[in-house]
Amino acid sequence: MSAADTIQRLDKQQLARRVARDIPEGAYVNLGIGLPTQVANYLDTAGDYFLHSENGILGMGPAPDEDHIDWDLINAGKQPVTLLNGGCFFHHGDSFSMMRGGHIDICVMGAYQVSTRGDLANWHTGDPDAIPAVGGAMDLAIGAKQVFVMMNLLTKTGESKLVEHCTYPLTGLGCVSRIYSELGVIDLGPDGAKVVEMVDNLTLEHLREMTGVDLTMAQ
Amino acid sequence: MSAADTIQRLDKQQLARRVARDIPEGAYVNLGIGLPTQVANYLDTAGDYFLHSENGILGMGPAPDEDHIDWDLINAGKQPVTLLNGGCFFHHGDSFSMMRGGHIDICVMGAYQVSTRGDLANWHTGDPDAIPAVGGAMDLAIGAKQVFVMMNLLTKTGESKLVEHCTYPLTGLGCVSRIYSELGVIDLGPDGAKVVEMVDNLTLEHLREMTGVDLTMAQ
Amino acid sequence: MIDKQVRTVAEALEGLQDGAAIMISGFGEAGVPAELIDGVVAQGACDLTIISNNAGTGDVGIAALIGAGRVRKVICSYPRMVGSRHFEERYRAGELELELVPQGNLAARIQAAGSGLGAIFTPTGYGTKLAEGKETREIDGRQYVLEYPIQADVALVKAYKADRWGNLVYRKAARNFGPIMAMAGKTTIVQVEDIDPLGTLDPETVVTPGIFVDRIVRIADAGKAAA
Amino acid sequence: MIDKQVRTVAEALEGLQDGAAIMISGFGEAGVPAELIDGVVAQGACDLTIISNNAGTGDVGIAALIGAGRVRKVICSYPRMVGSRHFEERYRAGELELELVPQGNLAARIQAAGSGLGAIFTPTGYGTKLAEGKETREIDGRQYVLEYPIQADVALVKAYKADRWGNLVYRKAARNFGPIMAMAGKTTIVQVEDIDPLGTLDPETVVTPGIFVDRIVRIADAGKAAA
Numbered sequence: 001m002s003a004a005d006t007i008q009r010l011d012k013q014q015l016a017r018r019v020a021r022d023i024p025e026g027a028y029v030n031l032g033i034g035l036p037t038q039v040a041n042y043l044d045t046a047g048d049y050f051l052h053s054e055n056g057i058l059g060m061g062p063a064p065d066e067d068h069i070d071w072d073l074i075n076a077g078k079q080p081v082t083l084l085n086g087g088c089f090f091h092h093g094d095s096f097s098m099m100r101g102g103h104i105d106i107c108v109m110g111a112y113q114v115s116t117r118g119d120l121a122n123w124h125t126g127d128p129d130a131i132p133a134v135g136g137a138m139d140l141a142i143g144a145k146q147v148f149v150m151m152n153l154l155t156k157t158g159e160s161k162l163v164e165h166c167t168y169p170l171t172g173l174g175c176v177s178r179i180y181s182e183l184g185v186i187d188l189g190p191d192g193a194k195v196v197e198m199v200d201n202l203t204l205e206h207l208r209e210m211t212g213v214d215l216t217m218a219q
Numbered sequence: 220m221s222a223a224d225t226i227q228r229l230d231k232q233q234l235a236r237r238v239a240r241d242i243p244e245g246a247y248v249n250l251g252i253g254l255p256t257q258v259a260n261y262l263d264t265a266g267d268y269f270l271h272s273e274n275g276i277l278g279m280g281p282a283p284d285e286d287h288i289d290w291d292l293i294n295a296g297k298q299p300v301t302l303l304n305g306g307c308f309f310h311h312g313d314s315f316s317m318m319r320g321g322h323i324d325i326c327v328m329g330a331y332q333v334s335t336r337g338d339l340a341n342w343h344t345g346d347p348d349a350i351p352a353v354g355g356a357m358d359l360a361i362g363a364k365q366v367f368v369m370m371n372l373l374t375k376t377g378e379s380k381l382v383e384h385c386t387y388p389l390t391g392l393g394c395v396s397r398i399y400s401e402l403g404v405i406d407l408g409p410d411g412a413k414v415v416e417m418v419d420n421l422t423l424e425h426l427r428e429m430t431g432v433d434l435t436m437a438q
Numbered sequence: 439m440i441d442k443q444v445r446t447v448a449e450a451l452e453g454l455q456d457g458a459a460i461m462i463s464g465f466g467e468a469g470v471p472a473e474l475i476d477g478v479v480a481q482g483a484c485d486l487t488i489i490s491n492n493a494g495t496g497d498v499g500i501a502a503l504i505g506a507g508r509v510r511k512v513i514c515s516y517p518r519m520v521g522s523r524h525f526e527e528r529y530r531a532g533e534l535e536l537e538l539v540p541q542g543n544l545a546a547r548i549q550a551a552g553s554g555l556g557a558i559f560t561p562t563g564y565g566t567k568l569a570e571g572k573e574t575r576e577i578d579g580r581q582y583v584l585e586y587p588i589q590a591d592v593a594l595v596k597a598y599k600a601d602r603w604g605n606l607v608y609r610k611a612a613r614n615f616g617p618i619m620a621m622a623g624k625t626t627i628v629q630v631e632d633i634d635p636l637g638t639l640d641p642e643t644v645v646t647p648g649i650f651v652d653r654i655v656r657i658a659d660a661g662k663a664a665a
Numbered sequence: 666m667i668d669k670q671v672r673t674v675a676e677a678l679e680g681l682q683d684g685a686a687i688m689i690s691g692f693g694e695a696g697v698p699a700e701l702i703d704g705v706v707a708q709g710a711c712d713l714t715i716i717s718n719n720a721g722t723g724d725v726g727i728a729a730l731i732g733a734g735r736v737r738k739v740i741c742s743y744p745r746m747v748g749s750r751h752f753e754e755r756y757r758a759g760e761l762e763l764e765l766v767p768q769g770n771l772a773a774r775i776q777a778a779g780s781g782l783g784a785i786f787t788p789t790g791y792g793t794k795l796a797e798g799k800e801t802r803e804i805d806g807r808q809y810v811l812e813y814p815i816q817a818d819v820a821l822v823k824a825y826k827a828d829r830w831g832n833l834v835y836r837k838a839a840r841n842f843g844p845i846m847a848m849a850g851k852t853t854i855v856q857v858e859d860i861d862p863l864g865t866l867d868p869e870t871v872v873t874p875g876i877f878v879d880r881i882v883r884i885a886d887a888g889k890a891a892a
Contacts, residue, residue: 028876053611070610074467078467086828088875091618093545096780097780100780101781132517133516136515137540139541290694302641304637305603306641307605312772315769315772319788322649351765362789391792391793556788557804559785
């Protein structure tokens, strides 16, 4: 049995739970479309968390039951949501002022690629035939105090999405502070990538090998 | 009896009434502090006029009686006012967006000097000892679609406040469209000053003489 | 007496010209002035520039306008969606210009137009393809891109309630682009579910003051305005 | 549970440091956080920069701070008022720096700070003494002046009601600079007349979302907070 077979990779739900553990009570958080949205399911419901949706909601609650769907109350992924007591509405200008102005504490996003210095590529595959669409990705990337990327480090074909330099079109420069992945948690910054934690049975050497980037352990 | 003796100069209330006549129903209007505020007294109360106050009021009504003074409901001159049905409140950012964005139809202001091309000087006498204070004057001057200046053309000592070039510090360049004065109404613009109307017994020649500026009759 | 209410969508859209730039509120289905867009489809103006967050889906609304070849340019943040077939076809055929703008820059540029700013330095997009060729500047240690206002000849907005002076309130996340587009349109045309008597909207809770609104048309919740 | 309410003005002002830039809401008497300013007077921080529309009158509030020699610089639109004796004395003595800003530029620069813009081109002030030495640019046939954001370490705001998450509503023209200053303060401290249970403020009518508010202190209408 090879070492790789024993690596305890996190599945998507475990990953969402892991991210949720690092979101302190009282944080203002924007959870990106797709997998990041799942993080909400693991926030401690005994505490107060403030979920922001760029279409003008602060204090988003969980999805409604079928009888209470209101299509005027949707999240950025255009799914029906609810509003907590204490939530409120505002227009798109104010909503993006919250982001751009540095008022959102944490933004959680997916990515195609992230560089060791925190450059983010998550809006365009670079395929010249693709219809480009950016939405709020660039605003979220540079606005929040901390940007967490939540992704598998390796593609299905084993390529690393953590890279020295992004080859996909950039969303923002030096904006990602941390990656949460199936293999562990990695801090990014001007000094490069530092491994904060790894899943069981994974070694730094092995992680370096799989990603092909220079990794050190965080102090 | 000299010609000057027979000139039917408008007094302040007549002047306010004259300005009011040129404000059409439905206009969004900002009336400056002091004499311009009096214009409100002569608007046709059968019609709808929208008075804007830069401290965040649209739909200002007349002064309250003494029993209904509310110090949270004051105009830009810090006098108690009322709110009409259909009026509303907003913050300073939105209030000055209304002005700067060209949404106010008419602004009526006083002036120290106005040039024939519409330059306005109304915030500072130029006295080096004076404490400077500008308030919203510069914003009002350049924001409204039309800026009306309401002033006596001549000072008490007979100097003209309509000039070829302002000698007082400027509030805005080329922003005044019309002067309403004790002697008549004068349009201003890139082509100079054009007299729209004069009070009884005043001639263009006499008006030129008194102001010392080149005046022609408007077509 | 000032009454900004008009009776029909057609009346609301009077004067809309070929070549016009039209802002359209909405995010998802929320806040989309569907009947006003249908009115534009019926009205016939072409060579239009559409400024909206998306570029339409299916065969209705903005997608119908694009499908009919009436749109020259789209300024939006997210044109690619499930069902954005008409946009994709015209775009791939080179018949439709796209100006792709990050959503927050779209909002900020619309706000700049409404509030009379000449340009803004925004951090969003710096170092990306969407800032290529644009002026940039380091201010206080951070990099910014210079972006210009986006103005519109006509803004089409959906709100919840109005009064005859054009004061507006919205409903939940259907507010989205409505208030800022209302400020940026040379003519702002609003469809609402109800028009309340003057003085019944709480002056503290008006979101869009009537000064930003030119015409209001009532579209009953489930139905359409009189033709 | 997140509860942004603190019990006393002193607690609300904890951490206020010498050299701080402080924004203070209010226009006339409306919306002035009088008890919070009194708290600053009592707290002792000096070498302050005060950002407010006026520079205080009489012997209270901002005037008291200035009179006590605690203010290094004032950024405002209208310092000269009946009773602005303390400002005038210190200013004439050269002991107080004044940055005079047109009121709308003051608002726009505060908004730029709150919304993360690096700078804005504004038409106000072009060609006047207040734009001397500043970068200007013609954009689309109009002249603009480049103006930078005004940030504050602390924003002191008066609102009408809050909830424990910091959502705020205001009262009439006392709203004025409150909402935009709340967005621009690194720490935003708000005095309110009432703190309502969470969920009782209508989410459609919240003017300042709680995200912009750090601390709330209740000052009963006529009285003072517990010392």
